[in-house]
Amino acid sequence: MKKGHVLVCLLGGCLAAGCGRAKSGAELHAKLVLLEREVDGLRASVTKMERGEPVLPDEAVVVSIGEGVAKQFIDAQLPFMIEVQSYRIEMTKAEASFKGTPSVTLTGSIVHKDHPDFVGEVRAIGALDSVEVDSASGTLRARIAVDHVDLLRMGGLEKILAGQTLDTLARTVRKQLTDKIPDVQIPVKVEQGIDLPSVTQGPVRLKGASMPLAVSVADVLANAGNLWIAINVVPGEMVRPSPAASPAVGSRK
Amino acid sequence: MTARLFLTTALGLMALATCIGCGRRGAQTPEQMQARIEQLQRERDQLRARQTEMVTKDRRLAGMPDNGVRVGVPTPLARKLVQRVLGGFVDSVTLTLTHLKVHKAGTVKKVVSIGEYELNVVIDEVTGKLKTGEAVIGFGGDQITVALPVRLVSGTGDATIDFTWDGKNVSGAVCGDMTITQKVSGRVKPANYSVSGGVLLTATTRQILASPKFPVVKVKLKVEPSAESWAAVQKILDEKGGACGFALDKVNIPGVLEGLIGKGFDVRLPTEKIKPMAVPVGIAPTMTVRGQPLTIAVKVGHLAITEHMIWLGADVALGEAATTDSVRRE
Numbered sequence: 001m002k003k004g005h006v007l008v009c010l011l012g013g014c015l016a017a018g019c020g021r022a023k024s025g026a027e028l029h030a031k032l033v034l035l036e037r038e039v040d041g042l043r044a045s046v047t048k049m050e051r052g053e054p055v056l057p058d059e060a061v062v063v064s065i066g067e068g069v070a071k072q073f074i075d076a077q078l079p080f081m082i083e084v085q086s087y088r089i090e091m092t093k094a095e096a097s098f099k100g101t102p103s104v105t106l107t108g109s110i111v112h113k114d115h116p117d118f119v120g121e122v123r124a125i126g127a128l129d130s131v132e133v134d135s136a137s138g139t140l141r142a143r144i145a146v147d148h149v150d151l152l153r154m155g156g157l158e159k160i161l162a163g164q165t166l167d168t169l170a171r172t173v174r175k176q177l178t179d180k181i182p183d184v185q186i187p188v189k190v191e192q193g194i195d196l197p198s199v200t201q202g203p204v205r206l207k208g209a210s211m212p213l214a215v216s217v218a219d220v221l222a223n224a225g226n227l228w229i230a231i232n233v234v235p236g237e238m239v240r241p242s243p244a245a246s247p248a249v250g251s252r253k
Numbered sequence: 254m255t256a257r258l259f260l261t262t263a264l265g266l267m268a269l270a271t272c273i274g275c276g277r278r279g280a281q282t283p284e285q286m287q288a289r290i291e292q293l294q295r296e297r298d299q300l301r302a303r304q305t306e307m308v309t310k311d312r313r314l315a316g317m318p319d320n321g322v323r324v325g326v327p328t329p330l331a332r333k334l335v336q337r338v339l340g341g342f343v344d345s346v347t348l349t350l351t352h353l354k355v356h357k358a359g360t361v362k363k364v365v366s367i368g369e370y371e372l373n374v375v376i377d378e379v380t381g382k383l384k385t386g387e388a389v390i391g392f393g394g395d396q397i398t399v400a401l402p403v404r405l406v407s408g409t410g411d412a413t414i415d416f417t418w419d420g421k422n423v424s425g426a427v428c429g430d431m432t433i434t435q436k437v438s439g440r441v442k443p444a445n446y447s448v449s450g451g452v453l454l455t456a457t458t459r460q461i462l463a464s465p466k467f468p469v470v471k472v473k474l475k476v477e478p479s480a481e482s483w484a485a486v487q488k489i490l491d492e493k494g495g496a497c498g499f500a501l502d503k504v505n506i507p508g509v510l511e512g513l514i515g516k517g518f519d520v521r522l523p524t525e526k527i528k529p530m531a532v533p534v535g536i537a538p539t540m541t542v543r544g545q546p547l548t549i550a551v552k553v554g555h556l557a558i559t560e561h562m563i564w565l566g567a568d569v570a571l572g573e574a575a576t577t578d579s580v581r582r583e
Contacts, residue, residue, distance in 0.1 A: 028286040035293040042300035049307045061534050062313070062325040062562075069321040072571050076542050100301060139537050187540040187549050187569070188324065189460075191533035194334070196341055207345040211337055213533055223308050233330060233533060238341045 026150045033125055033148040034103055041101035045221055060218045060230035063140065063188045067225050070096040070128075074104060074144075074184050082180040084173050086113050089122055091181075098222035102128035104144050106181070110151065110173075118156030124149050124177055131217050131229055133190050140186035140217070140229060149174040190215045190231055196238075212236040318555040318566025324461075324534050326563045328392040331532070335452060336388045338530055339401055339465070348381040348408070348474060348520045355513040361503040367496070368420040370504050374412050374513055381408030381441045381474050381520070390452075393560045397452040399465070403472075403522075408441025410476035414486065414510065418500060431497055433489055433506075437482035439514075442475040450524070454558060456565050458551040460535030467524040475517035483507065536567055548572035 049055060056062055065073075074094040081090045091108035103125070110122040129145035149170045151157070161169070192215055198208030212235075219230040281289070308314070317323060353376035360369050386402035418431035450467030490501050539546040554566030 025283055025286070028283055028290065031290055032286055032293070035290060035297060039293050039297050039300065042297060042304055046300050046303050046307070049304070055308050055311045059327050059330050061327070061330065062323075063534070064317075064323040064325070066321040069569060072569075073540070076540065076547060076571055100297065100304070137537070137541075139540070185540045185542075187537035188322065189535050189537040191531065191535075194338060194530060194533060196338065196345070197528060205347045205349055207347075209341050209345060211341060215533075221308075224305055231534070235334060235337050238337070240345065 026152075030123070030125055030148055030150055037103065037127055037147060038100035041222060045100075045223075056221060056228060056230040057218045057232065060232050061190070063186075063229045063231065065186060065188075065227045065229070067096045067098050067227075070098070070102075070184075070186075070227060073186055074106075077182045077184065078106075079108065080180075080182055082176060083113075084169075084176045087111065087169070087173070088113055089173060089177075091122075091124070096128075096227075098225050098227045100222055102142075102220065102222040102227050104128055104184075106144070107152070110157065112157060112160055115156070115160050118154075118160065120151055120155040120157045121153035122149065122173065123152050124174070124181075126178075128184060128220075128227065131186075131220050133192075133215050133217060133231065135192070138189045138192055138215075140188050140190070140231075141183045142186065143183055144178070144181045146174050146178045146181070149177065186229075188229075190233070194235075207240050209238045209240045211238050313561045315561070316557045316559040317562070317564050318557060320554040320566030320568050322536060322567045322569050324536075324565045324567075326461075326532055326534060328559075328561055328563065331392070331397075331563055332390045334530075334533075335390055335397075335399065335463070339388050339399070340385045343383050343385040343401070343403055346383045346522070348383070348405075348472060349378065350376060350380075350474065350518055350520065351378045352376070353379070353518060357509050357513060359504070361500050366421050368418055368500055370419070370500070371415075371417045372504070372506065372509055372513075373415040373417075374510065375415070376476070376514075376518070377411040377413060379408065379410035379412075379441065379474050379476055379518065381405050381472070383472070383522075392558055392563070395556075395558045397454065397463075397558060399448075399450050399452055399467075401448040401450075403446045403448050403470075405441065405444045405446070405472055405474070407443070408474065409438065410441060410474075411436065411438045412476070412478075412514070413437075414506075416504075416506060418497070418504075420496075420500070431493070431500075435482075435486055435489060437478050437486065439476045439478035439482060442477050442517075444473065444475070446470065446472060448522075448524075454532075454556060454563065455529075456553045456556040456567075458536070458553055458567075459538055461532035461556065461563070461565050462529040463532055464529040465524065467522075470522040470524055471519045472522055473517040473519055476514050478510070478514070486510075532563070535565075536569060540571075 071094055074096060078094060079090050079092045081088060087110050089108060089110045091106045093107045095105045097103045104127060106124045108122055110120040112118055124146045125148045126144050126146040128142040131140060131142040134141050151166050151170055192213050194211045194213065196209045199206040214234040214236060216232050217229060218232040221228040313327065355374045358371045360366050384404050384406045389400040391398040414435045414437060416433040420429045448467055448470050450465060453464045453466050455462050486507065490506060493501050536551050539548055550570045550572060552568045554568065557564040
């Protein structure tokens with residue numbers, strides 16, 4: 001065997017060992033991230049309940065979404081593509097797991113724009129976060145906060161990293177993903193007012209009115225495969241149109 | 254590629270690959286991470302069991318349907334909303350009757366007929382305002398019951414009295430034809446009513462509708478002429494003496510008026526006009542994906558009314574997006 005070949009074999013062996021360890025480390029890290037988030041969520045929820053507080057606020061409207069349904073809502077936003085530096089990342093699959101924390105895992109591909117033949121596999125682990133009532137549509141929506149990004153399979157990308165470590169790339173992807181993942185829409189509509197129509201003819205006359213409702217997400221809980229969203233609904237004072245107002249009484253502002 | 258360049262590249266890649274495992278979690282080794290994972294898994298299992306135990310004890314979850322999407326409205330909130338809405342509905346009711354006509358005619362005799370009279374009262378307008386007390390609302394057994402105290406609090410009425418006398422025989426020479434027209438006004442007597450019914454909940458694919466169901470409720474508007482109005486009528490009557498006075502005494506206009514107006518006028522409350530109210534949480538018919546609406550097929554499940562919650566369960570499936578651009582670019 002030539003000296004050069006020995007060197008190649010030696011380096012190849014070292015790289016394989018490094019990759020094997022890296023994969024193991026990445027897997028462990030992903031697992032750890034998921035577990036830490038879940039345990040944090042569980043601790044907060046159990047501590048609250050042990051203090052005697054209700055699971056969800058007593059007078060809050062409760063919306064429960066199963067994992068399968070949530071997956072549909074997330075899938076609806078897929079695939080989506082983002083560009084990070086010279087890489088194009090396309091997320092194509094989603095998994096939702098609501099046990100202690102509303103975890104979401106997205107997987108997809110990563111390619112270098114100048115080397116489309118090298119297709120790696122990327123995974124983003126995070127959770128549904130900042131659940132809120134969209135004031136314009138009245139529907140619920142949530143952000144996906146990304147905790148961790150793995151490059152599961154390099155697919156040749158390691159040949160063109162150009163001095164950048166996988167970790168740096170993963171970290172860059174993670175930072176940019178959070179802001180670029182589309183919000184998850186949860187098509188549960190929360191009205192922001194109740195209208196009473198007016199009656200202006202006949203022996204009984206009714207002055208139309210509207211009762212505004214202040215709605216806001218009070219709490220979120222993930223348990224046994226369900227995402228529980230507690231929504232505070234606070235009725236306001238009846239608002240009646242002034243006598244000079246148009247006949248369209250009862251319309252909500 | 255020279256051997257030196259090859260060596261440099263290979264060492265770089267080796268360092269890079271090794272960094273994947275080492276660069277995370279404060280340089281934890283896989284063994285340390287594994288130990289931490291095992292510790293967290295044990296804690297997680299205990300916490301999950303504890304959380305599930307406490308969640309299943311929550312009385313509000315009893316009777317909850319088994320569907321992919323569930324919406325629960327706590328009964329204290331539903332009570333508050335129904336009370337506000339019913340209060341808001343009834344408190345804005347004005348009962349208005351106009352151009353009501355009551356009529357009485359007869360003959361006055363003194364041995365023989367001395368004349369005939371007609372008394373027409375036109376209620377130009379009578380109005381009444383309603384006000385509610387606090388509704389008592391009960392939940393359970395898949396139904397909602399409502400008991401609502403309603404008070405007729407105030408009102409006014411204006412009427413025109415038109416009395417016509419057609420004298421006959423002897424009296425005709427002394428008290429011939431006579432016409433009296435007088436405007437009177439009064440106030441509506443306050444009264445209390447108790448309205449009992451329920452709220453029927455129906456689930457559509459989009460929402461829960463709450464339809465108030467009440468039996469026919471009639472409110473009686475009793476008008477009490479004011480002292481000034483009585484005095485004005487009496488003054489006219491007092492001015493008539495002789496045969497006319499006798500005839501008017503026999504007719505007893507104040508008595509007839511009391512009989513005609515005093516028994517009141519029935520007004521039926523239009524409870525059927527209380528429109529079904531959408532419980533303010535439901536499933537949206539569409540969601541917007543990349544600017545395009547996506548229909549949502551909803552199969553409504555069980556609607557349950559328990560002492561603590563109103564639950565609607567539904568299974569949903571997303572339809573096709575009306576777009577050809579399937580990739581979002583950021």
